Amino acid sequence: MxxxxxxxxxxxxxxxxxxxxxxxxxxxxxxxxxxxxxxxxxxxxxxxxxxxxxxxxxxxxxxxxxxxxxxxxxxxxxxxxxxxxxxxxxxxxKPVADNIEDNFDLADTARDPEAETVLKGEGRRIDRCMEELDSDRAVAVRSAYVEGLSYQELADRFNVPLNTMRTWLRRSLLKLRECLDR
Amino acid sequence: MSRPEQSEGDRSRDELLAGEYVLGVLSQADRARVEARLRQDKTFARIVARWQENLADFNGDYMDETPPDAVFSRIEARLFGPQPGQQKSVAQELAAAGSWWNSLLLWRSLTFASLALLVTYVSLQSGWIGAREPATPLVAQMSSTTGNINLLAQYDAGSGQLKVTPVASKPNEPRSLELWLVPDSTSLPISLGVLPEAGDGSVEIPAALRAKVREGVTFAVSLEPFGGSPTGQATGPVIAAGQAAAQK
The missing domain is CATH 1.10.1740.10 (RNA polymerase sigma factor, region 2, helix turn helix motif)
Known part of the structure; x- marks a missing residue:
């Protein structure tokens, strides 16, 4: 930096x-x-x-x-x-397909306070958690962030079907979250 | 809390959506929907902020790249008009206008301006044109970047009193806190004076400035040498800033 x-x-x-x-x-x-x-x-x-x-x-x-x-x-x-x-x-x-389902509700104002306290936890550094992902998935996550690639562009680059790429990234995000909160 | 399973499901869906948004994989329309929700849902905004913080470690992948010199001039032209960095004084402007001393138009304008000032002054003093002033009290909560001071500014248009109350401040240091009014994104800040160290923090706004205090203006506080800024512009770090909105 x-x-x-x-x-x-x-x-x-x-x-x-x-x-x-x-x-x-x-x-x-x-x-x-x-x-x-x-x-x-x-x-x-x-x-x-x-x-x-x-x-x-x-x-x-x-x-x-x-x-x-x-x-x-x-x-x-x-x-x-x-x-x-x-x-x-x-x-x-270069438009890409929408992804969020139509019933996506805007403000969910009535949230329970317990969820809020969980959120206050300090995040850990991501590097160690990235190591827990399969290496190609880790590369996909990183290129999505650094280059702003869409799901389709990532699918083309990694030569996998669009839905596979979507599953890769979503599972990776949940794994990362779980690891960062651990 | 009554439906823990559902709330758990919503949370992981929100986690996923926030993560996808921060990664940048969403479509333009989906990004706009996420941003609309960010503005209304504080908990969701916090989930997004946490992903931003976590994934910011990847920012190290961006290697410095110097932009061409022309870009900054274009930015200044966009923000400040065609003559970047040159703020002409009234005298320079008049001098540039040529034989201004003999200009009939100038004297007419000056007379008109003085009259307008007088009318404004009288109306502010007497509350004659009271309708132009905000009907509800304005309030701005100013929070510091470091979190060790918070100030609450409350403006009463009726009395012209701006009350600034330090909510939690550090022990006294031999420095002064100066309050600034930033009318809009193109104006320079106007000093409202040094915050009093005792009492309820009341600052009397000069009558001429009262018309500028309205919804949308920014109040800010900077740390200055004891007694206030020696230059008339903020010299120290800004420790708090906030926009004024009508008090609900």
Missing amino acids: SLGTDTDIAALIGRVALRDRAALSSLYAAASPKLFAVCLRILKDRSDAEDALQEVFVKIWHRADQFALSTTSPAGWLVTIARNHSIDVLRAR
């Missing part, structure tokens, strides 16, 4: 929330190589990645005041904005 210390980045994001242009410039200097790499890796086209990076920093400028309220690490917060934007661009450019 070339992103400087969390405290530095958090302070810069805080000053960006106060519309400090110099802070935006410093934040750009510190974070743009990493965030450009994210856009480029997902979009695989320099000109698209430049456009995406521009949008990402416009979003950072407008959303910086929400950062103070979030609990994620500042570098992680920036990378998430870049990944989400790039994946949205990619999916708009």
Whole structure:
């Protein structure tokens, strides 16, 4: 990570929330190589990645005041904005089949408090849990995240049917969750 | 809690969906549905945040790649208009306008502006145009990035009083907490002064600024040298920020 210390980045994001242009410039200097790499890796086209990076920093400028309220690490917060934007661009450019069943209910507000306390547990590092997966599945999980690949693209790359890939990733996610919570 | 099996099933379905969303494998429409739910369902938002935290270890796979210089100028142009980094003062703007001193238009505008200021001042003092002010009290809960201070800001448009109460703060340090108002995403922050260390934290908003205090503005607090920022802009880290919304 070339992103400087969390405290530095958090302070810069805080000053960006106060519309400090110099802070935006410093934040750009510190974070743009990493965030450009994210856009480029997902979009695989320099000109698209430049456009995406521009949008990402416009979003950072407008959303910086929400950062103070979030609990994620500042570098992680920036990378998430870049990944989400790039994946949205990619999916708009090359649509993939929907996946969530139609009866997917929106807000499930009446949740029991017990479930909430379970959620507070600190996650463990993922590396050890990745080792528990079959190696090709671990590679699939990692490429999905890093390159923003769809189920279809992953199925093509690993030369397995679409449904097999879906099962691979879903089982892997549940295994990872189980391992991370252990 | 009454139906533990179902709630267990829902939870693993949510875990899966959140994981798929963070991995990025979902379609555009499904991503939009997940994001809509994120905004309404705090528990689900926490499940997503935890996956984000867990999978962030993969961020190390992104090797730095320097973008072309032109990109930052484009960002500045998008955010601040065509002349990035150059904020002209009123005097520079007038000078650029040429023989401004003799301009009839200028004097007319100035007279009109003074009149408008006077009208605004009178109406704010007397509550004459009271309808423009928010009817419900505004409240912003400001939380710090480090979690060791929380402040609650409550604005009473009627009296022009902004009450800022530290909810849990560190023991006193020889530094000052300065309160800022950020009217919108294109304006510079305006200092509302240093937070008082005793009492109920009341800050009187100058009459001229009261019209700017409304829903959607951001309040923020920065850590400054004792007595407040020497430059008029925040110099220290912002320790808390929050948007004002109508109190429910």
